[in-house]
Every structure is written in C-alpha cells, then in structure tokens.
Amino acid sequence: MxxxxxxxxxxxxxxxxxxxxxxAGWNYCATLDPDGAKLLLGRPGGILVIDLASGGSHEVEVPAAAYDAVSSLEFTPDRSRVIATLWVGSVAVLTWPELHCIAVHPVCDTRLHGLAVLPDGRSAWVGGHDGKRTRIDLDDGTVLAARAGEQMWMADAALSPDGELLITADAACNVRLCDPESGLERRLLRSHGIAHDLSFHGAELLLPALTTAIVDVASGExxxxxxxxxxxxxxxxxxxxxxxxxxxxxxxxxxxxxxxxxxxxxxxxxxxxxxxxxxxxxxxxxxxxxxxxxxxxxxxxxxxxxxxxxxxxxx
Known part of the structure; x- marks a missing residue:
C-alpha cells in the first residue's frame, strides 16, 4: 500500500x-523493561533510560563503552540484572533498576551484536564479528561453551520462550536452531536477508529482513x-x-x-x-x-x- x-x-x-x-544521537539497540514503563537505548558510551509516562530520561555510563557503544540489551528472567554487549567485544552486567555496573567480561577483540540470556539468568550466549557463538558465565566471565560456524558475523540471537532452543542469525542469511546448553546446531534455515531483530511469538519465529517472514520453528515452514x-x-x-x-x-x-x-x-x-x-x-x-x-x-x-x-x- x-x-x-x-x-x-x-x-x-x-x-x-x-x-x-x-x-539526539545514535541508538544501536532498544528494549523495554519487563513492566513496559521504561525504555532502554544502547548508545555510544552507555544506556539512555526513558520513562515512557513522563518523557523524562537519564543516561548511565557503562565502563568499557566510553569510547564505543552498547550494541544489545536484555533483562535476566528474574528482572534483577541488565546484560549489555559492547562493540569492544565485552559483556557488561548491571543491576536493575539502579543500573550499577557490577562486572565487565571481555569475550573477544571484535564487535558483539547477538545476545541471548538463558532461563537461569546465570549465563548467556553472545556473538558478533568473531564468527562464533560463545556462552559465558555472567558472574565471572568464564567461557562455558564456544562454537564456530557463524558465517561472516552473527547479527542477532534469541532464546525460545520455553528455553529449549537457541536461535542465531548471521550475515550470510543463515538462521541456526541450536541446543541452548552446548550451542550445537540442530537445524539450518535460510532468511531473505540479514535478520537483525529475532523474536518469538509462541511457536513461531519472526524474522525481519529484506523479506520479513514468520517461520514455524518445529517444521521450518x-x-x-x-x-x-x-x-x-x-x-x-x-x-x-x-x-x-x-x-x-x-x-x-x-x-x-x-x-x-x-x-x-x-x-x-x-x-x-x-x-x-x-x-x-x-x-x-x-x-x-x-x-x-x-x-x-x-x-x-x-x-x-x-x-x-x-x-x-x-x-
């Protein structure tokens, strides 16, 4: 139309x-808090928090992002922490709602884009220009698992609502359905363009790209x-x-x-x-x-x- x-x-x-x-300025990612009252924007140097009711805002500096940017944001399931990936190749852990940074874990020396926090809130899968999907312990930064194979670079990652499936999308238009514990690939799908904002809606996956698609996860249809x-x-x-x-x-x-x-x-x-x-x-x-x-x-x-x-x- x-x-x-x-x-x-x-x-x-x-x-x-x-x-x-x-x-004013660039926004590299965005998410809502679990109550939908506040909007968090990943930006150069930190996170901009906007109260949607009043329109008021404040910015929180994230260490290690001072000369780079926050590229993805996600809440842990218990709502106690916010996890942020940074373009400098690190993962920051912040308390919520204070947004006090309690840890920064180096992962690689290239940009990170994808982030999927596991249901227990203790570990997360991350990936980016290093061509890997890496699971890290959010408390101490230990690498729990690492799998190569993301072609070119990982554009995004998401976890199914039941926590039984890790989905990653890469810059070569591949969508991988993986085991959430080990990261091993279970199935490979193709998207019509690079998918940057994966989201689950029940048993279906929404893939925005050159052609946006709704895919049934069980069948791949x-x-x-x-x-x-x-x-x-x-x-x-x-x-x-x-x-x-x-x-x-x-x-x-x-x-x-x-x-x-x-x-x-x-x-x-x-x-x-x-x-x-x-x-x-x-x-x-x-x-x-x-x-x-x-x-x-x-x-x-x-x-x-x-x-x-x-x-x-x-x-």
Missing amino acids: PLAPLKERKQLMAACLERDIPI TRASFTGEHKLGAQTATLLADDLVATGGAHDPLLVLWNRADGSSALTLKPYNKGAIERVLLTPDREHLVVVPRCDHAVQIWRAAGLVEAARRSR
Whole structure:
C-alpha cells in the first residue's frame, strides 16, 4: 500500500500518536523493561533510560563503552540484572533498576551484536564479528561453551520462550536452531536477508529482513512473508495483533503494518522525515507501540488499538 496522503497521515497521528519524546544521537539497540514503563537505548558510551509516562530520561555510563557503544540489551528472567554487549567485544552486567555496573567480561577483540540470556539468568550466549557463538558465565566471565560456524558475523540471537532452543542469525542469511546448553546446531534455515531483530511469538519465529517472514520453528515452514514497502528490507518487526505485523525500515523511515493472511501492506506511515527505524516494540500490556529512530528525531509512543483499527479499516 503506498504512503497515505499527508492530510490522512496527520489525522492518524493526531488520533493515535500519544507522545513524542525528542532525543539526539545514535541508538544501536532498544528494549523495554519487563513492566513496559521504561525504555532502554544502547548508545555510544552507555544506556539512555526513558520513562515512557513522563518523557523524562537519564543516561548511565557503562565502563568499557566510553569510547564505543552498547550494541544489545536484555533483562535476566528474574528482572534483577541488565546484560549489555559492547562493540569492544565485552559483556557488561548491571543491576536493575539502579543500573550499577557490577562486572565487565571481555569475550573477544571484535564487535558483539547477538545476545541471548538463558532461563537461569546465570549465563548467556553472545556473538558478533568473531564468527562464533560463545556462552559465558555472567558472574565471572568464564567461557562455558564456544562454537564456530557463524558465517561472516552473527547479527542477532534469541532464546525460545520455553528455553529449549537457541536461535542465531548471521550475515550470510543463515538462521541456526541450536541446543541452548552446548550451542550445537540442530537445524539450518535460510532468511531473505540479514535478520537483525529475532523474536518469538509462541511457536513461531519472526524474522525481519529484506523479506520479513514468520517461520514455524518445529517444521521450518514459512507461514507468512512480507515484502515490497521498505527500500532495503525491515530492520525490526513485532506482532501487533494476531492478524497484523508491524515493521520498521532498515534504510528508510517507514512504519508498515502488514496483513498476515495474504502478506499485503495494510497501512504505511512515515514517522520521520529521514533516517531509519531501529526498533518497534510492543509494550507488555499490548496497549502501545514504541517506535525508536536510529538517529536523532524522537521516540514515538503510538496507541496500538488505534493503529490496528486504522489498518483493518483500510482493507
């Protein structure tokens, strides 16, 4: 679906856009706290924490990221700690909500991108430009397992909701289903482009890429695919409703809502005049869609129900 006329877009923004929170600088990753009250952005030097209700923010410096950047962020299952990978090849462990850094563990001498914390919260899989998936002890940094084989470099990693499967995506468009304890590969899938923001939705895996796909993990079958609106594919995606997928452009500032049933675009918006979208995140209560730009502009908080209604009305 082509971009809606400017008048219609302004009307929709007035009806559905709840808050704009201006920010400046680059964002390399983003995650919501488990309650959906705060947004954490990985940035050069540390983490920017934004209160979504008030719009207030503060920045926390992360040691070893002072001259580089935080590339991925994830909470431990017990919500007591935040784990951050750093482009300098280290993993930082911070307390939550204080964000006091209690440990920094060197892993390699190249950039890290992928992060998947195991269910016990004591270890995590990381990977990046070293071409490996490495499991480290988050308390003392001990390497518990290491597997080579990520082609070119690892772009992202995720753990299934039941903790029984580790998924990694590399820059050669390979998606590996691995044992979460040993890292041994169980199955190899292919994605249509590099997948940067893997996410599970029940037994299905959402792979944003040149062609965004929903894959059944058990069979490896593609259940739905979406392509055509983004110039060079999607950087990020989330399941907005059972029948709608929201994606953000990897090299364009478009937010697209897709019909799962037939793969068509239901609604295309342009939140920003230029740039790209780093993350689209649905709050745990499913009431708001948080859109994070890659650089400058503003974090936008949209009413999810309003977007869903507009997308369904356009069919």
